[in-house]
Amino acid sequence: MTVLTTRTDDERDDLTVAVPTGDLDALADELDALYHEVRADLGAADAAYIRRVIAAQRGLEAGGRALLLLSRYRPALVGGVALLTVAKILENMEIGHNVMHGQWDWMRDPQINSTAWEWDAVSTARSWKHAHNFRHHTFTNILGKDRDLGYSAMRVDPEQPWHPIHLLQPLYGVGMALTFEWGIALYDMELDSVRRGEKTAAQARTDLAAFARKAGRQVVKDYVAFPALAGRRAPRVALGVLAANVIRSVWVHTIVFMGHIPDGAETFGEEQLEGETRGGWYRRQMVGSCNLEGSPLFHLLAGNLSFQIEHHLFPDLPSSRYARIAPRVRAVCERHGLAYNSGRLGRQYGSVARKILRLALP
Amino acid sequence: MAEVGARPRVPAARRAALRAARAFFTPLLPDDYLELINPLWSTRELRGRIERVDRETADAVTITIRPGFEWVGHAPGQYLRIGVAVDGVHHWRAYSITSDPGRPDGFISITPKLLDSGVVSPFLVKAARPGAIVRLGGVEGTFTLPDPLPPRVLFISAGSGITPIMSMLRCLERRRGLDDVVHLHSARTPQDVIFATRLRGIAQSHPGMVLHERHTDRHPRFTPADLEELCPDWRERATFASGPGDLLDALVDHWGAEGDPQRLYMERFQPVISGDDAGGGAGGTVRFLRSDLQAIADGGTPILVAGEEVGAVLPFGCRMGICHTCVGRLCSGRIRDLRTGEVAGTEGEVVRTCVNAPEGDVVIDL
Numbered sequence: 001m002t003v004l005t006t007r008t009d010d011e012r013d014d015l016t017v018a019v020p021t022g023d024l025d026a027l028a029d030e031l032d033a034l035y036h037e038v039r040a041d042l043g044a045a046d047a048a049y050i051r052r053v054i055a056a057q058r059g060l061e062a063g064g065r066a067l068l069l070l071s072r073y074r075p076a077l078v079g080g081v082a083l084l085t086v087a088k089i090l091e092n093m094e095i096g097h098n099v100m101h102g103q104w105d106w107m108r109d110p111q112i113n114s115t116a117w118e119w120d121a122v123s124t125a126r127s128w129k130h131a132h133n134f135r136h137h138t139f140t141n142i143l144g145k146d147r148d149l150g151y152s153a154m155r156v157d158p159e160q161p162w163h164p165i166h167l168l169q170p171l172y173g174v175g176m177a178l179t180f181e182w183g184i185a186l187y188d189m190e191l192d193s194v195r196r197g198e199k200t201a202a203q204a205r206t207d208l209a210a211f212a213r214k215a216g217r218q219v220v221k222d223y224v225a226f227p228a229l230a231g232r233r234a235p236r237v238a239l240g241v242l243a244a245n246v247i248r249s250v251w252v253h254t255i256v257f258m259g260h261i262p263d264g265a266e267t268f269g270e271e272q273l274e275g276e277t278r279g280g281w282y283r284r285q286m287v288g289s290c291n292l293e294g295s296p297l298f299h300l301l302a303g304n305l306s307f308q309i310e311h312h313l314f315p316d317l318p319s320s321r322y323a324r325i326a327p328r329v330r331a332v333c334e335r336h337g338l339a340y341n342s343g344r345l346g347r348q349y350g351s352v353a354r355k356i357l358r359l360a361l362p
Numbered sequence: 363m364a365e366v367g368a369r370p371r372v373p374a375a376r377r378a379a380l381r382a383a384r385a386f387f388t389p390l391l392p393d394d395y396l397e398l399i400n401p402l403w404s405t406r407e408l409r410g411r412i413e414r415v416d417r418e419t420a421d422a423v424t425i426t427i428r429p430g431f432e433w434v435g436h437a438p439g440q441y442l443r444i445g446v447a448v449d450g451v452h453h454w455r456a457y458s459i460t461s462d463p464g465r466p467d468g469f470i471s472i473t474p475k476l477l478d479s480g481v482v483s484p485f486l487v488k489a490a491r492p493g494a495i496v497r498l499g500g501v502e503g504t505f506t507l508p509d510p511l512p513p514r515v516l517f518i519s520a521g522s523g524i525t526p527i528m529s530m531l532r533c534l535e536r537r538r539g540l541d542d543v544v545h546l547h548s549a550r551t552p553q554d555v556i557f558a559t560r561l562r563g564i565a566q567s568h569p570g571m572v573l574h575e576r577h578t579d580r581h582p583r584f585t586p587a588d589l590e591e592l593c594p595d596w597r598e599r600a601t602f603a604s605g606p607g608d609l610l611d612a613l614v615d616h617w618g619a620e621g622d623p624q625r626l627y628m629e630r631f632q633p634v635i636s637g638d639d640a641g642g643g644a645g646g647t648v649r650f651l652r653s654d655l656q657a658i659a660d661g662g663t664p665i666l667v668a669g670e671e672v673g674a675v676l677p678f679g680c681r682m683g684i685c686h687t688c689v690g691r692l693c694s695g696r697i698r699d700l701r702t703g704e705v706a707g708t709e710g711e712v713v714r715t716c717v718n719a720p721e722g723d724v725v726i727d728l
Contacts, residue, residue, distance in 0.1 A: 042450065043449040043450045043451075044447075044449050044450040045450075046450055047447065047450030047451075048450075055398050058394065058395055058398060059398075062395065105364075106450075106451065107447070107450055107451055107452060108364040108365070108451055108452040108453075109364060109452055110364045110365065110366035110407070110452075111394075113364055115677075118389035118390075119389065120389060120390075214389070217385070217388045217389070218388065218389075220385055220388075221385060221386060221387075221388050225385045225386055226386060
């Protein structure tokens with residue numbers, strides 16, 4: 001028997017759920033089999049899908065920017081911002097995030113490849129991959145280890161110690177959403193770990209220099225070089241691009257916060273990691289993640305992170321496959337008596353907002 | 363990293379313009395957009411478009427390719443790595459170039475033969491159609507016509523071993539070098555002779571060229587013993603041989619015993635990467651910096667294989683020393699080239715893990 005200590009979202013006493021070890025091994029076998037089945041089935045249609053999304057994204061980006069250059073006409077300005085926003089969302093979510101997870105490495109394409117991809121964001125692919133693929137996906141929902149659980153700024157779990165600063169979290173939570181792209185870039189460098197001696201100052205300097213180069217190029221592109229093409233209307237164009245970047249930040253922030261924080265998602269103490277088997281890891285990913293329900297277009301714009309459970313079980317399976325395996329993952333959950341947490345965006349958003357407000361208080 | 367094509371020969375002005383435009387496209391390149399309009403415009407890797415697919419025999423086709431940029435050139439007899447996507451996955455294979463480098467239209471051709479158990483040859487022979495895009499890698503190979511051209515030549519080929527020799531024959535024809543050429547070619551039946559029409563046509567129109575075809579469904583394949591009858595002056599000729607390993611082995615023995623081995627040029631389809639031919643290296647340990655794994659390799663085991671056996675995730679491409687996908691920086695130690703037996707390696711050198719074995723203890727940044 002493996003004893004798992006789990007914490008629920010509210011102030012109830014810790015629940016101790018006993019799951020027979022054999023069941024966890026069976027869970028691991030079932031999910032491994034599903035993974036290998038999908039891997040073996042990947043082919044030309046999957047490759048065509050990601051190429052189509054990439055082509056569409058670049059078309060939207062080019063179209064959006066072309067419209068922005070005509071921004072003296074108000075509809076062109078609005079349309080330009082809209083197209084560019086959608087392009088930037090697709091680039092970060094369905095393309096960048098998923099390519100950098102290695103979801104498309106099986107194609108052996110030299111560009112659409114986790115080792116080669118660089119995304120349209122101020123954080124470097126290298127730094128993000130370490131923070132996200134390694135830390136967040138390995139230590140998902142382990143308090144004190146999963147740095148993405150509230151990003152050390154928000155108190156999103158009652159087990160996280162309260163500090164008077166948290167009284168302001170509803171306020172700075174909004175600020176965080178607006179500047180999420182920049183916040184993530186800085187946070188993922190883990191500069192705080194230099195103080196604790198977990199990272200050398202030299203390494204921190206290297207990371208900062210890489211960030212400065214990347215962010216510099218991004219800023220020059222979006223706010224200097226491209227607006228300059230509009231001549232004296234450059235400030236207007238720059239504002240248009242800023243709007244697209246900010247809307248994208250808010251959208252990404254929204255989807256990310258719906259992944260592990262809504263009511264029902266379980267968090268764990270560090271003791272969970274001791275002797276955790278593959279089945280235990282799968283179980284933690286399942287009960288710690290929350291899906292969002294919506295139309296195919298919604299899933300596309302969410303980078304299929306709306307299938308957060310499937311993504312956390314199989315981070316390197318192509319995102320386009322998550323929808324198809326979701327009913328089977330749900331069936332596995334039900335067979336093993338595990339919660340499959342899923343809801344529409346509005347409901348999940350409300351639950352996260354309530355939690356942030358409630359946990360602002362001690 | 364996955365294997366990537368050769369760097370194309372792009373006019374300097376065009377490269378400069380693309381570089382200047384990068385600020386607008388970062389983190390992508392102008393190429394990322396241009397390639398969507400026309401894949402041949404990629405300036406980071408050479409692509410080609412299939413222009414013609416001509417059936418040579420029941421199981422071989424000649425594929426004529428238009429390179430995206432000016433062809434880098436090749437010596438007759440060399441081979442080309444070519445990348446195609448089959449069922450969504452990129453695969454790379456080496457094929458002899460069968461065209462003459464002096465082709466006026468700048469096109470190149472390869473002539474793959476179907477290997478039923480393969481992945482790429484079934485695609486090229488059965489599915490490839492004009493208009494398809496392929497990736498073109500590096501041109502390699504030392505099995506080439508020497509310069510100046512030898513005055514008297516003997517070609518010995520069997521089966522699809524004819525392919526590099528076809529490029530040589532085309533080049534000789536263009537340069538009027540067919541005054542004294544003997545060609546011994548084996549194939550299973552007359553219908554199985556790749557380039558049959560072309561070969562027979564060249565032989566007919568050039569009195570100095572003698573073609574002996576041997577069809578092995580009726581007669582045994584050529585052996586060195588046939589030389590006294592078919593080409594008694596073989597010792598005085600530069601001989602180019604291409605075919606299965608046992609044929610080449612027999613020729614090597616024969617030239618070693620009765621001829622001048624220096625005058626026998628040949629190509630093996632499979633490069634010999636094994637300890638016995640590389641002259642027994644000592645082997646050693648390899649430490650992989652990034653995964654912090656350690657492997658022990660004997661003198662015949664490539665660093666790549668040793669690493670994979672201990673679970674290191676290492677980049678690789680061709681696994682035969684051609685594509686440079688597997689390279690890593692050597693931090694310390696010496697390595698032995700499994701193809702030549704040569705020991706080399708200096709600190710900081712970038713080495714191919716697929717064709718080098720450790721010679722003593724090695725640390726590599728991979």
